[in-house]
Amino acid sequence: MSIRLEEAPAAASAKRKLARPELLAPGGNLEKLKMAIHYGADAVYIGGPRYSLRSNADNFTMEEMRQAVKFAEGYGAKVFVAANIYAHNEDLAGIADYLRELEAVGIAAIIAADPIIIDTAMKVAPKLEVHLSTQQSTLNWEAVRYWKEEGLPRVVLAREASMADIIEIKQKVDVEIEAFVHGAMCSSFSGRCVLSNHLTDRDSNRGGCSQSCRWKYDLYQAAADESGQLLAEGVPLFADEEESFTMGSKDLCMIEHIPQIIEAGIDSLKIEGRMKSMHYAATVVYAYRQAIDSYLADPDNYKLKPEWLEEIHKAANRPLNEGFFFQVPGAKEHIYHEEDKQAPYDFAGIVLEYDAATGMALVEQRNYFKPGTELEVFSPDGVRFRQTVDAIYDEEGNTLDAARHPLQKLRLRMEGPVQPMDMLRKKFMSKKSKK
Ligand code: SF4
16 A cells, blocks of 8 residues: 555654654765764765775775774764675675775675675674665665565665655664665666766766766757668757757755655665765755754754755755655756756865964865955854955965965954864855956
């Protein structure tokens, strides 16, 4: 029997204790991992040196994983490692040793799809939980029950699962369910696309997806010669180059549905984006953290605050939608014409130190700014304040006309107290205005 969406208790009362879902964020590298945890993630997933999709991400070394686990423990957070490729024969050597090493450095779980990786982990690294990757495209409760009976404590559902599917799965199988709530979607059925393989010889299922669906294409109508033989070149359908189209999809964003998500019993809310910036991770994690905590604190009087959505939009570089949660996406959910790739805010720098006596902060630069730029100070508690930069100094106290060099350490006078790991951001400036 399928469950109708209206049956989802949108705001049952506080009479019963709601389970607190995990907020799971991407950790593209050690710095992004720290930022995601500092801004509110309960757990972070990363890629290790082997077996991870996202071969272009800054995958972690074992030493970095050790540091990541130590940092996470300080916040009571967990680190998961994606080991979710489908292995070819040449990938098999070394799997057991790799999994033992992950267990030894304190990784809490691997996210795996290939049965050989799942089976090996259970045999050689019993303290390592195995979470079934979304790459297995699990969509129904019988399949979830199968994986539970195989000994997996958690299943990451396919992005194609609907809210009704999830509710039914949670009602029928007592196993942890992790679902994507935010981030990029694949315009093919997730993980079942070979566009990248054909066009760039980069294998999507071994982490090499070149996002070929997001390229710009020109449309040609097939043309044939008199005998009916197809010609190599077709007839351009649009002479105007601006009509080039893409095949990418809009990004998923479920922050407006946190009550339903929590009431459905989803155990882990996953944010996609190991390749995205640390500003993106911190901003999205912050917004979901606020929404989740607010709902759990007082479900009956919960209201989505517009500022949480504003935060999401500060980091978003694509239009957003609700993926497959409430309907199968149609044409409206795809991006057929050029995307606006620029998020409205730029990450300007990160606070390293603050001296309350002088009001001066030591800041590491990330993007260009200059005296006169309005900076917003963003923290795990939200926007602290905005200020206009009056002057910029280098570490030796010399005045600079602009902050031009990424990672340069600078001193700025702050108009209010700040803390290490606060972010400074500014409205996006086009290259023309950076003089
Ligand atoms: S090319 Fe696009 S549709 Fe294909 S796997 Fe990559 S993201 Fe998905």
